[in-house]
Amino acid sequence: MNFWFAVIRQTGRNLRQTWATQLITCLTVSLSVLIFSFFYLIYLNMLSVGDKLSDNLHLVVYLEDEPGPEMQEQLRLKITQFDQVEKIRFISKEEAFNRFAQQLGDNREILADMPTDFLPASIEVVPLKTLRSLRHVKLFSEYLATLPGSQKVQYGQQWVERFYSFTQLLSIIVLLSGSLLILTATFMVASTIRLTIFGRQEELELLKLVGATNSYIRTPFLLEGLLQGLAGALLGLSALYTLFQWTTHHISGAGFFNLLTFTFFPFTIISIIIALSIVLCTVGSYASMQKFLRV
Amino acid sequence: MNRQAAPPDEATSSSGTAMIEIIKVTKSYPPNVTALADISITIASGEMFFLIGKSGAGKTTLLKLLCNMEKPSNGLIEIAGMNIHQVTGNKLAKLRQRVGMAYQDFRLLTNRTVAENIAISMEVSYKKPHIIHDRVRNLLAQLQLEDKHDILTGDLSRGEQQRVALARAVANSPTLILVDEPTGNLDAASTEQVMDLLTRCNHSGATVVIVTHDEAIYRHTSHRIMKLHDGKIASLTRGTGSEQPLAADALNATDLADKSGDMP
Ligand SMILES: Nc1ncnc2c1ncn2[C@@H]1O[C@H](COP(=O)(O)OP(=O)(O)OP(=O)(O)O)[C@@H](O)[C@H]1O
Ligand SMILES: [Mg+2]
Numbered sequence: 001m002n003f004w005f006a007v008i009r010q011t012g013r014n015l016r017q018t019w020a021t022q023l024i025t026c027l028t029v030s031l032s033v034l035i036f037s038f039f040y041l042i043y044l045n046m047l048s049v050g051d052k053l054s055d056n057l058h059l060v061v062y063l064e065d066e067p068g069p070e071m072q073e074q075l076r077l078k079i080t081q082f083d084q085v086e087k088i089r090f091i092s093k094e095e096a097f098n099r100f101a102q103q104l105g106d107n108r109e110i111l112a113d114m115p116t117d118f119l120p121a122s123i124e125v126v127p128l129k130t131l132r133s134l135r136h137v138k139l140f141s142e143y144l145a146t147l148p149g150s151q152k153v154q155y156g157q158q159w160v161e162r163f164y165s166f167t168q169l170l171s172i173i174v175l176l177s178g179s180l181l182i183l184t185a186t187f188m189v190a191s192t193i194r195l196t197i198f199g200r201q202e203e204l205e206l207l208k209l210v211g212a213t214n215s216y217i218r219t220p221f222l223l224e225g226l227l228q229g230l231a232g233a234l235l236g237l238s239a240l241y242t243l244f245q246w247t248t249h250h251i252s253g254a255g256f257f258n259l260l261t262f263t264f265f266p267f268t269i270i271s272i273i274i275a276l277s278i279v280l281c282t283v284g285s286y287a288s289m290q291k292f293l294r295v
Numbered sequence: 296m297n298r299q300a301a302p303p304d305e306a307t308s309s310s311g312t313a314m315i316e317i318i319k320v321t322k323s324y325p326p327n328v329t330a331l332a333d334i335s336i337t338i339a340s341g342e343m344f345f346l347i348g349k350s351g352a353g354k355t356t357l358l359k360l361l362c363n364m365e366k367p368s369n370g371l372i373e374i375a376g377m378n379i380h381q382v383t384g385n386k387l388a389k390l391r392q393r394v395g396m397a398y399q400d401f402r403l404l405t406n407r408t409v410a411e412n413i414a415i416s417m418e419v420s421y422k423k424p425h426i427i428h429d430r431v432r433n434l435l436a437q438l439q440l441e442d443k444h445d446i447l448t449g450d451l452s453r454g455e456q457q458r459v460a461l462a463r464a465v466a467n468s469p470t471l472i473l474v475d476e477p478t479g480n481l482d483a484a485s486t487e488q489v490m491d492l493l494t495r496c497n498h499s500g501a502t503v504v505i506v507t508h509d510e511a512i513y514r515h516t517s518h519r520i521m522k523l524h525d526g527k528i529a530s531l532t533r534g535t536g537s538e539q540p541l542a543a544d545a546l547n548a549t550d551l552a553d554k555s556g557d558m559p
Pocket of ligand 2: 354475
């Protein structure tokens with residue numbers, strides 16, 4: 001018989017003796033894992049939605065007059081002074097007309113009477129494809145409006161702003177639920193371990209007297225915390241996965257959502273959440289032990 | 296006066312090394328209880344040693360010092376050459392695994408079975424489960440408690456609890472066995488079983504210190520008997536039926552003379 005056999009047997013006894021408290025702790029931990037990972041999952045998906053949106057994001061600066069080559073060079077310089085950009089494209093009046101005609105397709109006859117320069121010339125500015133660019137797009141557009149000859153700057157103003165404040169709100173909720181997870185995991189586990197220690201004071205005392213080593217007495221409590229963290233995380237994540245499956249299954253087909261594909265956590269993030277929960281619970285049990293287990 | 300340098304008595308010299316060395320040990324409890332005063336005694340390895348004295352004389356206190364449950368206020372205690380009150384951590388744990396103590400108040404886990412209680416002292420030194428199982432069966436048979444294997448110790452009679460406490464003390468085959476009142480609640484037949492068990496342990500090499508009020512168990516012994524009185528050594532004799540003071544290693548002759556007046 002070796003050390004680990006003894007430790008596991010002792011942990012088994014602890015769990016059996018206080019299973020009701022253990023179960024409640026485990027459920028609390030899993031609930032906080034669920035809450036945290038729920039918001040985190042939404043946040044991550046929103047980020048990837050944001051990525052996709054910023055892929056298509058471009059600002060259009062409508063100009064009063066068609067700029068000559070020299071003017072184009074100057075404008076290009078001014079734009080890149082503000083921020084680096086992915087691409088700048090000048091669209092002449094004619095180009096704009098042709099494009100519009102193409103979009104109309106079979107209905108292009110209605111343009112037959114129009115002069116080919118009735119649409120204004122414009123500059124298409126594609127910002128760098130990062131979420132940061134989404135955040136800066138408003139400032140950028142304000143800057144572009146000050147360019148010489150600029151008439152109007154357009155981008156999906158409203159939705160960009162809404163989307164941005166939504167992700168910001170989400171990140172705050174993620175932080176809050178993260179702190180909730182930290183609090184519940186450490187404190188609930190700490191108090192459960194404390195109860196176990198108090199309930200077995202007599203036995204721990206005796207173990208010391210018959211020559212149990214410190215690690216023989218302590219490791220089971222650490223293991224208990226570790227198991228709580230593992231079980232709580234697994235339970236919380238499986239609940240989230242079930243919820244995720246159910247939701248994606250039921251909203252598929254409902255228009256808007258079809259445009260976005262929601263994904264579950266990748267394996268690395270699952271592992272990180274589990275590891276985090278384990279670490280927090282073990283820290284909780286360790287703290288409790290340091291405080292109440294005088295060996 | 297050769298207080299400490301007195302020649303060792305037969306028991307010490309016959310087995311060579313000292314298991315217990317108690318040198319000028321005093322133990323006082325706040326505010327002003329002196330449970331032990333200036334005790335010096337050497338107990339040899341493999342010796343069986345009786346400790347007697349009326350209630351409150353300090354017998355239990357001495358055992359508690361020997362198993363490191365309490366620290367002496369003064370003086371030095373060595374077990375197998377180690378100052379046990381300086382040993383800490385895993386070394387202390389290892390030392391305690393070699394010392395079996397049967398407590399006067401038993402200290403059984405009343406919500407665990409007899410077998411589990413006895414197993415504890417072996418589990419901490421990682422004995423294999425089947426060895427533990429066999430040893431528990433064997434000890435229970437020697438103490439005629441076979442049928443109590445799976446009973447909670449809380450449900451046992453005092454006398455049964457006392458024997459379970461003893462079984463736990465000797466289970467891990469310690470080299471030093473300390474027993475506090477092992478026969479206090481027992482009838483003559485059970486007392487004999489307990490003494491047989493302790494004698495067997497002693498014959499297989501363990502040093503055994505027995506604290507007792509029960510004259511029956513030391514009346515016919517040939518081992519040393521130390522009597523405490525108010526925390527001091529009142530007498531140290533070899534049991535031969537007639538009480539003859541020994542030229543004890545650590546016992547001062549004048550102390551003995553002083554005490555002889557107090558003795559009945
Ligand atoms: N923790 C303590 N605090 C204060 N006084 C104590 C403590 N432990 C023991 N004593 C005192 O020390 C003295 C010796 O006690 P001890 O338990 O050693 O006696 P004993 O010889 O074992 O008696 P008994 O035969 O009744 O068991 C007693 O006067 C007791 O009241
Ligand atoms: Mg006593």
